[in-house]
Amino acid sequence: MKKNVLIIGAGGVAQVTAHKVAQWADEFGAIHIASRTRSKADAIIETLRDKGLDVEVTSHTLDAMDSQAVADLIRQIDAGICINVGSAFINMTVLQGCIDTGCAYIDTAIHEDPDKICETPPWYANYEWKRREDVEKAGMTAILGAGFDPGVVNAYARLAEDEYFDRIDSIDIVDINAGSHGRYFATNFDPEINFREFTGTVYAWQGGEWTENRMFEVGREWDLPVVGKQTAYLSGHDEVHSLAQRYKDADVRFWMGFGEHYINVFTVLKSLGLLSEQPVTTAEGDEVVPLKVVKAVLPDPASLAPGYTGKTCIGDLVKGSRDGKPGEVFIYNVSDHEDAFAEVGSQGISYTAGVPPVAAAVLIARGEWDVKRMVNVEDLPARPFLELLGQMGLPTRIIDSTGDHPL
Amino acid sequence: MKKNVLIIGAGGVAQVTAHKVAQWADEFGAIHIASRTRSKADAIIETLRDKGLDVEVTSHTLDAMDSQAVADLIRQIDAGICINVGSAFINMTVLQGCIDTGCAYIDTAIHEDPDKICETPPWYANYEWKRREDVEKAGMTAILGAGFDPGVVNAYARLAEDEYFDRIDSIDIVDINAGSHGRYFATNFDPEINFREFTGTVYAWQGGEWTENRMFEVGREWDLPVVGKQTAYLSGHDEVHSLAQRYKDADVRFWMGFGEHYINVFTVLKSLGLLSEQPVTTAEGDEVVPLKVVKAVLPDPASLAPGYTGKTCIGDLVKGSRDGKPGEVFIYNVSDHEDAFAEVGSQGISYTAGVPPVAAAVLIARGEWDVKRMVNVEDLPARPFLELLGQMGLPTRIIDSTGDHPL
Numbered sequence: 001m002k003k004n005v006l007i008i009g010a011g012g013v014a015q016v017t018a019h020k021v022a023q024w025a026d027e028f029g030a031i032h033i034a035s036r037t038r039s040k041a042d043a044i045i046e047t048l049r050d051k052g053l054d055v056e057v058t059s060h061t062l063d064a065m066d067s068q069a070v071a072d073l074i075r076q077i078d079a080g081i082c083i084n085v086g087s088a089f090i091n092m093t094v095l096q097g098c099i100d101t102g103c104a105y106i107d108t109a110i111h112e113d114p115d116k117i118c119e120t121p122p123w124y125a126n127y128e129w130k131r132r133e134d135v136e137k138a139g140m141t142a143i144l145g146a147g148f149d150p151g152v153v154n155a156y157a158r159l160a161e162d163e164y165f166d167r168i169d170s171i172d173i174v175d176i177n178a179g180s181h182g183r184y185f186a187t188n189f190d191p192e193i194n195f196r197e198f199t200g201t202v203y204a205w206q207g208g209e210w211t212e213n214r215m216f217e218v219g220r221e222w223d224l225p226v227v228g229k230q231t232a233y234l235s236g237h238d239e240v241h242s243l244a245q246r247y248k249d250a251d252v253r254f255w256m257g258f259g260e261h262y263i264n265v266f267t268v269l270k271s272l273g274l275l276s277e278q279p280v281t282t283a284e285g286d287e288v289v290p291l292k293v294v295k296a297v298l299p300d301p302a303s304l305a306p307g308y309t310g311k312t313c314i315g316d317l318v319k320g321s322r323d324g325k326p327g328e329v330f331i332y333n334v335s336d337h338e339d340a341f342a343e344v345g346s347q348g349i350s351y352t353a354g355v356p357p358v359a360a361a362v363l364i365a366r367g368e369w370d371v372k373r374m375v376n377v378e379d380l381p382a383r384p385f386l387e388l389l390g391q392m393g394l395p396t397r398i399i400d401s402t403g404d405h406p407l
Numbered sequence: 408m409k410k411n412v413l414i415i416g417a418g419g420v421a422q423v424t425a426h427k428v429a430q431w432a433d434e435f436g437a438i439h440i441a442s443r444t445r446s447k448a449d450a451i452i453e454t455l456r457d458k459g460l461d462v463e464v465t466s467h468t469l470d471a472m473d474s475q476a477v478a479d480l481i482r483q484i485d486a487g488i489c490i491n492v493g494s495a496f497i498n499m500t501v502l503q504g505c506i507d508t509g510c511a512y513i514d515t516a517i518h519e520d521p522d523k524i525c526e527t528p529p530w531y532a533n534y535e536w537k538r539r540e541d542v543e544k545a546g547m548t549a550i551l552g553a554g555f556d557p558g559v560v561n562a563y564a565r566l567a568e569d570e571y572f573d574r575i576d577s578i579d580i581v582d583i584n585a586g587s588h589g590r591y592f593a594t595n596f597d598p599e600i601n602f603r604e605f606t607g608t609v610y611a612w613q614g615g616e617w618t619e620n621r622m623f624e625v626g627r628e629w630d631l632p633v634v635g636k637q638t639a640y641l642s643g644h645d646e647v648h649s650l651a652q653r654y655k656d657a658d659v660r661f662w663m664g665f666g667e668h669y670i671n672v673f674t675v676l677k678s679l680g681l682l683s684e685q686p687v688t689t690a691e692g693d694e695v696v697p698l699k700v701v702k703a704v705l706p707d708p709a710s711l712a713p714g715y716t717g718k719t720c721i722g723d724l725v726k727g728s729r730d731g732k733p734g735e736v737f738i739y740n741v742s743d744h745e746d747a748f749a750e751v752g753s754q755g756i757s758y759t760a761g762v763p764p765v766a767a768a769v770l771i772a773r774g775e776w777d778v779k780r781m782v783n784v785e786d787l788p789a790r791p792f793l794e795l796l797g798q799m800g801l802p803t804r805i806i807d808s809t810g811d812h813p814l
């Protein structure tokens with residue numbers, strides 16, 4: 001009996017996830033998609049039709065902040081796998097709904113509390129990891145952070161562990177979007193979540209402890225395949241917080257590429273206090289959260305897809321040694337915005353985030369990753385995931401001592 | 408019988424106006440100050456006490472958007488002169504209250520409708536000038552735009568007409584604030600009004616017609632007394648709209664100085680749509696006017712006063728000819744932020760705006776400017792106004808063929 005799949009969310013990433021689930025429908029039972037606004041789910045189903053995907057998909061209205069409602073829907077449709085690609089604010093209620101019903105859970109980003117920014121590291125310990133025992137007791141699988149970063153980059157680290165080194169000294173994850181959306185300014189995903197990543201403390205794991213920097217304080221030029229020389233800045237990111245637990249003796253850092261224009265706009269908004277998640281009071285006496293207004297004036301990331309050109313390069317530079325002999329390996333993927341739009345109607349950032357949770361779902365469906373406990377991606381064997389991703393449109397390449405070659 | 412004075416407003420400019428009225432209390436009867444928030448008026452009265460001004464001033468609560476309430480208050484306190492230094496949104500209701508009661512009216516900036524930006528030139532014709540007949544019928548005096556710019560700079564143009572030229576070819580008003588408030592970013596007066604000045608079309612009167620530019624499209628370096636070389640940009644400003652009527656054959660332009668940092672912040676905010684006066688809808692469904700949120704996060708201009716250093720230079724470069732002989736004259740004032748704070752507890756921009764309407768009020772009280780009709784400042788003899796301003800703290804200097812000298 002194939003497992004029914006429930007996709008929660010109806011943004012740009014959810015659209016990619018829905019397309020991939022539909023493309024790989026043979027692996028699953030019935031397909032469902034649920035959103036606070038059902039019409040957004042229906043619009044995604046429309047895009048499946050546009051691409052000639054003749055698969056039955058059912059839409060639902062769901063308040064995913066209500067774990068009881070999540071559990072009710074899971075029972076109603078007998079979902080065996082829940083792919084949570086909604087807002088980062090709903091993780092814990094969706095996870096709870098899965099625990100209550102024994103449904104497998106997959107997400108792509110860490111839980112966030114709308115009222116807090118950048119909590120104590122490791123971030124996963126503040127929310128998700130507190131449910132480890134509950135998940136094990138429920139006998140269900142929960143795979144955390146199975147997008148691209150976090151997700152595929154965690155598997156890249158695990159691949160280096162499995163196939164290259166017996167000792168890992170450093171993991172530097174580099175995320176470059178060398179694409180162009182042609183707008184004055186836009187974020188590649190939900191501005192509220194995007195900016196929240198950069199307004200708090202930048203945590204890295206270095207020398208066996210958490211180090212703290214400010215955003216844009218530490219920059220480094222990288223010379224990467226296809227996208228060339230790019231400046232990336234030490235940034236806070238989910239995967240650092242789990243990788244630092246598995247690779248305690250290694251330095252774990254995340255670097256994100258930014259152009260000068262992005263940094264300028266960000267700096268102006270942040271300096272003025274417009275990225276604050278705390279309400280301010282207008283002269284008329286209204287309480288308003290500035291960040292929500294900034295989000296309201298910025299382009300909807302989903303609207304960037306048509307006409308988005310250029311490529312992304314995301315990878316892990318892992319340094320370590322085997323039998324005492326030092327070495328390094330760069331494991332990476334290059335994706336193309338136009339190709340992503342042609343295939344699924346989304347831009348490349350949504351594509352790289354939305355495909356991997358479907359690969360994870362396929363591996364759960366096949367039993368390979370159905371581990372009946374809560375894990376981060378690096379806790380699972382990397383090769384099956386990465387090979388499947390190659391078939392699903394996110395091929396892995398590797399630069400090692402033998403040169404630049406496919407996985 | 409001396410005329411009672413009613414000051415409407417309780418911001419940074421109103422504070423200066425209140426201090427000057429109190430300093431020149433011998434010219435007036437009773438002094439009143441009214442604000443939507445009475446405690447703000449009381450706070451200003453406190454600052455009068457701090458400066459040892461032992462004058463009786465009475466505070467009132469007033470909704471100045473309600474012309475009946477304005478008329479009622481004028482009658483209640485038997486005001487003979489109303490100095491409107493409140494928000495630019497209240498001009499027409501305050502003026503109506505004065506018309507209904509025959510009280511003399513003075514303001515310092517053009518009326519604005521909260522929902523509109525940069526209407527058809529000449530701006531005064533959209534609102535104030537439509538009441539010319541009513542003012543004349545009421546037999547009362549209304550002096551429009553009697554701040555510094557508009558106001559004193561209009562008198563500078565009139566002085567050039569009266570004492571230098573029989574033909575005027577161009578009037579270039581230049582406003583440079585070379586002061587430093589030490590904040591990341593701040594506007595020198597109400598951010599809502601300040602930004603509204605720069606988001607619309609820049610109107611100038613050139614070659615006998617209204618010309619249109621965008622803000623920061625046309626810049627020119629000026630070399631001015633005290634503040635030195637400064638870049639100023641062709642900007643839209645009230646006085647251009649009245650001076651163009653009196654000096655139809657001259658080019659009339661307004662130039663405002665901006666540093667690169669100001670322009671950068673402004674450009675980011677404007678490009679993102681954050682300076683819009685039109686509401687946007689947040690993801691939560693709330694309607695919010697972005698400009699009001701920007702105003703809420705920026706420093707209150709009044710808070711800049713302590714520690715504000717440096718000087719302002721505002722003047723008119725007037726070119727023309729007398730008896731066919733061409734010439735030019737630069738008529739200007741230099742003010743100092745620290746001096747202004749020491750004297751009245753406000754910064755220099757508020758000082759230059761808040762003193763002139765008091766000079767106009769004194770001239771009405773003395774009968775010299777009590778013309779019983781609606782006028783702009785250039786319609787009145789300039790020398791009495793400028794000489795009085797010299798005694799009140801805003802001395803005029805002139806650079807002409809004989810050099811740089813006081814008025």
